[in-house]
Amino acid sequence: MRLLIVSPWFPYPPDNGSRLRAWHLIERLAQKHEVRLIVGRQEDACSGEIPLKIPTIAVPWLWHQPGATGKAGALRALLSATPRSILETPNPAFVEAIARELALKPDVVLAMELGSDAYLPEQLPCPVVLDQVEISGLEQAWRQATTPRERATRWLTYTKGKSYWSRRLRRYHGLTAVSVAEARAVEALVGKPVTIVPNGVATKEYSPLDKPTGVPGRLLYNGALSYGPNRDAVLWFVEAILPKITERIPEAHLVVTGKADAAPEALRQHPQVVLTGFVPQLQPVLADAQVCVVPLRAGGGTRLKILEAWAAGLPVVATTIGAAGLDRSREGEHLLVADTPTRFAQQTAVLLRDSEKRRAVAQSARTLAETHYDWDAIVLKLEECLQQQKS
Known part of the structure; x- marks a missing residue:
């Protein structure tokens, strides 16, 4: 199959969720098919290279800068049917690169994430599958707004986005989503079936049988604090949950991996936060921890941090939002779920104190990761979707 892949994210190194998905899917598809690649190049990847021998075009990626066009731009965006984040992010070089590659007449185009949509031609000349469609976050953000002004602004963003994407998504030959809930939301919006292609983990890269008992009391959160939901999760955990854990287990402490440039000073100076x-390389950090905590209160998709913990034999405590999208998991068997500070602290303390409980939950989760969330199995689902659309 002659496959053109379009990715807004530069996929290497795979150092965040979007890059991880892009990298693992591209790498595996390139092993079986004739792949050509167009990728956005972010500033932090300006000197990077993709270690795959496939034709690649890297185009500077232009992020939306809120408020960059001033009051006049805000008024134009308000009156437009196109969301402002799209209206104010033109990228002619990306459009031109896609047009040149489409002239080569690929069998199928795999466009990764909604961020690809604005740069594809209005009339698609060949079958295009849009991967990892996520629209539920707009409604979630609106419903979680805490002030009248914020609620009104987010409601406008939600209603405009819903109308815009209901039109745009209908033009695709195939759509994928990472979870049942997200697939149902997209199906309700566009009235066409959506293929579930979940997020995954390369289980062979982890050796859970060799995992030591971990540093006593060590809790792990893997996520860049430059991402708002990650920052909120860590602050909430440290302020509301960690003190309740240390009342029971004084040696409990939290290790946060990922970029920390945006970390508040309170986190930098906290004696029980690293x-x-x-x-x-995340594997050594996972091996040193006893429990992975995922106290997310916002955000969409499937938590790759949970899948990585599962593959490494590390038990997980998560909020309902943190565990969202893991459709095959069962609470109490593959992970523990809690949504209040008291309950989250209790569940975490149980795992810290009980090594047999930790081991049982971790082993069940590892088995689930191997059978249903390994990238080798997941790419087969995506291949089937692409083959069905092949021209």
């Missing part, structure tokens, strides 16, 4: 910054 900010590692970006860690190129």
Whole structure:
């Protein structure tokens, strides 16, 4: 199959969720098919290279800068049917690169994430599958707004986005989503079936049988604090949950991996918090921890941090939002779920105190990761979707 892949994210190194998905899917598809690649190049990847021998075009990626066009731009965006984040992010070089590659007449185009949509031609000349469609976050953000002004602004963003994407998504030959809930939301919006292609983990890269008992009391959160939901999760955990854990287990402490440039001073100075910054190899950090905590209160998709913990034999405590999208998991068997500070602290303390409980939950989760969330199995689902659309 002659496959053109369009990715807004530069996929290497795979150091965040979007890059991880892009990298693992591209790498595996390139092993079986004739792949050509167009990728956005972010500033932090300006000197990077993709270690795959496939034709690649890298185009500077232009992020939306809120308020960059001033009051006049805000008024134009308000009156437009196109969301402002799209209206104010033109990228002619990306459009031109896609047009040149489409002239080569690929069998199928795989466009990764909604961020690809604005740069594809209005009339698609060949079958295009849009991967990892996520629209539920707009409604979630609106419903979680805490002030009248914020609620009104987010409601406008939600209603405009819903109308815009209901039109745009209908033009695609195939759509994928990472979870049942997200697939149902997209199906309700566009009235066409959506293929579930979940997020995954390369289980062979982890050796859970060799995992030591971990540093006593060590809790792990893997996520860059430059991302708002990650920052909120860590602050909530440290302020509302960690003190309740240390009442029971004084040696409990939290290690946060990922970029920490945006970390508040309160986290930097906290005696029971360690900010590692970006860690190129996560496996040693996972091996040192006893429990992975995912106290997310916002955000969409499937938590790759949970899948990585499962693959490494590390038990997980998560909020309902943190565990969202893991459709095959069962609470109490593959992970523990809690949504209040008291309950979250209790569940975490149980795992810290009970090594047999930790081991049982971790083993069940590892098995689930191997059978249903390994990238080798997941790419087969995506291949089937692409083959069905092949021209």
